[in-house]
Amino acid sequence: MINPFQVLKKEGELNETSRAAIISTFGHRGELAVAAVDEGRVKKYLDYFVVVGNTDEYYVEEGVCSCAASRFGNECWHTLAVQIADAIHAYEEYNLWYYKNGVADDDEDEYQKDSGFPVYGK
Numbered sequence: 001m002i003n004p005f006q007v008l009k010k011e012g013e014l015n016e017t018s019r020a021a022i023i024s025t026f027g028h029r030g031e032l033a034v035a036a037v038d039e040g041r042v043k044k045y046l047d048y049f050v051v052v053g054n055t056d057e058y059y060v061e062e063g064v065c066s067c068a069a070s071r072f073g074n075e076c077w078h079t080l081a082v083q084i085a086d087a088i089h090a091y092e093e094y095n096l097w098y099y100k101n102g103v104a105d106d107d108e109d110e111y112q113k114d115s116g117f118p119v120y121g122k
């Protein structure tokens with residue numbers, strides 16, 4: 001059984017070998033995650049990783065994602081994309097607080113809450 005993250009670390013980048021390892025392990029989730037990393041849709045803010053999806057963007061902290069699938073306890077591809085990007089440093093880095101700049105600054109947070117941007121907090 002291969003560990004795709006070991007392969008990824010060894011290769012140091014997304015190439016044919018590491019892509020194949022990820023996709024054979026994670027299937028469609030792997031394909032989506034690899035595509036997001038390829039397209040530079042993983043961004044690292046000071047507080048969160050942020051993944052830009054097709055219709056929205058999500059933030060990921062400690063393997064937990066803000067998307068609906070994740071909230072319902074399903075594994076989404078966003079967390080996987082972050083793991084991949086983190087392993088090979090394939091992310092754009094922003095010297096900004098995502099929470100402050102992207103979410104909490106917005107006074108209309110009631111609306112934000114219902115549109116895939118839940119205000120973080122437990």
Ligand SMILES: [Zn+2]
Nearest residue numbers: 065067076078
């Ligand atoms: Zn997600």
